[in-house]
Amino acid sequence: MKKILLSFCFYLYAISASAQFQNPGFEQKTNTNSDLPALWNVAPVAGYTAALAGDVKHDGGYSLKMEGKPQDPSKFLNVSQNIPIVVNQIKRIKITAYIKTENLKGNVAMWCQVWDENKKRIGFENSGMQGVTITGTSDWQKYSMNLIVPKAAKSLFFGAYTKGTGTVWFDDFAIEEFDGTNDQPTAEVLKFNKEFTDIVRQNSIYTDSINWKSVDEDLKSLGMGLKTIADARILNNFVLQQLRKAGDNHSFIQDKVSAKNYSSGNTVQAKPEAKLLPGGLGYIAVPGFGSTNIEVMKAFAANIQTLIKNLDTANKIKGWVVDLRTNTGGNMYPMISGLGPLLDHGKVGYFIRGRTGNPWIHRKTGMGMTINNPYKVNNRKNKIAVLIGPMTSSSGEMTAITFIGQKNTKLFGEPSGGYVTANQMFGLSDGSNLLLASSYVADRNKKKYLNRIYPDVLVKPVAAQDAALQAAEVWLKSKN
Template sequence: MSFRIKPSLRLVLFPLLLAASSLFAQTSKPDAKPSKEVVQYLTDLQQIIKKNALYADSIDWAQLRKQVKEKSQGMATVAECQPVIDHIMSTLRNAGDKHSHFYPRIEAATLTSPSYAGQPAESRYLGDGVGYIKIPEFTSMEASVGQTFAQSIQRQLAALQTQYPLTGWVVDLRQNTGGNMNPMIAGLQTLLGEGIYAYDVTPRRTLMKGLPRYHWSEKEPQPSAGAAAATPQRIAILIDSLTASSGEMVAISLMGRDNARVFGQPSAGYTTANQDFKLSDGAYLLLAAGYRMDRTRKPYLHNIMPDVVVEYSPKDTPDKTIEAAQRWLQEAK
């Protein structure tokens, strides 16, 4: 699973940090040792990062442990630990990791809520045998919500395939800032083709795991396939500078297949593969533990460069990126 915090979530986090700092100022006793609960919690967090993080070898662990010990003095409860957790995550970022995130318990609860008000996928027929599907960000981790989102994409693909004699697709991932990759992938499964669609490489475990066509978290029910659309001859993938994290992962899952091409602007560069860890208080650590390779085993360590770079179209003007994709799709006829 791969995540990137969108600006609204950062705004939610800010008051939480203030609250945590205020609580620390009111209840901590700087001259006292931290409680056993605090020591264990912070030790567990550091061990998870040291064992699994892609950038773990770039951290001075002896120095970090010393800093954590100093900063946690007088803390009695896990609720007071946020300033120390912020320091640990800042150390990880300074080591080169810009993708990992820590979700405090309250914020993590919103990710698993059955209520989700995100944007739905949108589809339409572009004419000349070309179908269009726009996949937005999807930030929920709730299984039933993810299933509904995936099934909506599947139904839209099947409906267009039924109504029109399609020879190609435009998959628009522009402004998809990420979230939960699995529902996006499951929704697009009829466009992925057969077999392995990507690989997750986890260097610290010397593991390369192939992701099969119907990849879905074991914790989540697999959505029904619906009417299977015939795999089209060509797929145009649209990206821009806001295509990030899971948005980039979806693009990579389609890349490398026969007759797929990427149009637009370079992506944001959050292509590390995140692994989620639930902590004892209900908080979540989404940790960059590896990187992604497409089905041809081409690695993506930074951003995705389009095959065809297209300049941004001003507002209320024809979409040059879609136009370029359509021209390429028509070449097959």
């Protein structure tokens, strides 16, 4: 057995002797004729291979080698294990592994779900989310992923995967506690944690559903030994976990690099598209939009209006299709302002906090921004079909809401993604942003949406067909 096992009892004493990997260094085979490791799950995936490797290893006799040549770039190969765990108080641990890569055009990551006694997920982390990037060619390196384990935890469902072409070797998985957990956190950590939790306490719509006394006690335990703002992220993530438990599936942290990109240019690559459909129907697809830069916002909105104008002036349009099925969200104002020629003026929706409703006012020149020379369609009485689906999320859902209750307008497709709370952006002192669910949303008739948006006409997907678009076309061409 490998040397690393000699240190397990020391690392795990405060957790539980049962909280350890089985066959952590891949020294045991499933059987004598197998080239797969015992006590690990490796489900076959087309384009990938997995096998024990005796020629390349960090320690001992074997490592686990995964090689990818996938035809489908969305596929990945995963190795996983369920690890029983017993804790008597909330713990910070880290899962470590030695990893080697060669010509990897993709990425490798570790992930872990924390389960309670009912196998309900009560925690989740991914090494990529913690800023760990593993790609290209590199020799053996020790990588770690931080994890919070609450008292209710009964098992860790752990996995590591490779995605893309190239080769990766895994070896010597381990679970360790953080060093210096008896030291008080630095003033820097305490200040940043207070900044973050104060924002959540004062602005989250779920704040009353959180036991802040208990959370503060857990944060005090988790904060021991933390020295930098980067270390303090584990405290921020713990607070976000409490929001998840309270029902918040929308709030998240935008790291410093992403925040900078978001303030400068559109972080969404997809562009709006337009075309003329048979029967004189104008089709406009609006993807997500990711920026708070006012000039970029205006350009995006103006582009949508130009696409509408070009269709409307070159053809006798008899109806419109607004496709939001690939709109995963971002900044709603350029989306709605761009679609302004197809929207009523006035109140088209609301942000709801408590009993207070803050209306969304759509004006001739846009909503939340000003469009120069806004276009007006030739026939505003034309029917409008709005297409939504599971990918229609967040600001994509807000955009769909602005059409609800409008005359001669119907929604077609499948239920939306279910991110119908409104996120408010709060800048943090380290340059990152907290996007926090700060209000519910409602349509122009003040109907509040707490789950997802259901279309007026539910259309089930049909293989090799665009059933939702077909149903919309039928309605648009009808006299009803």
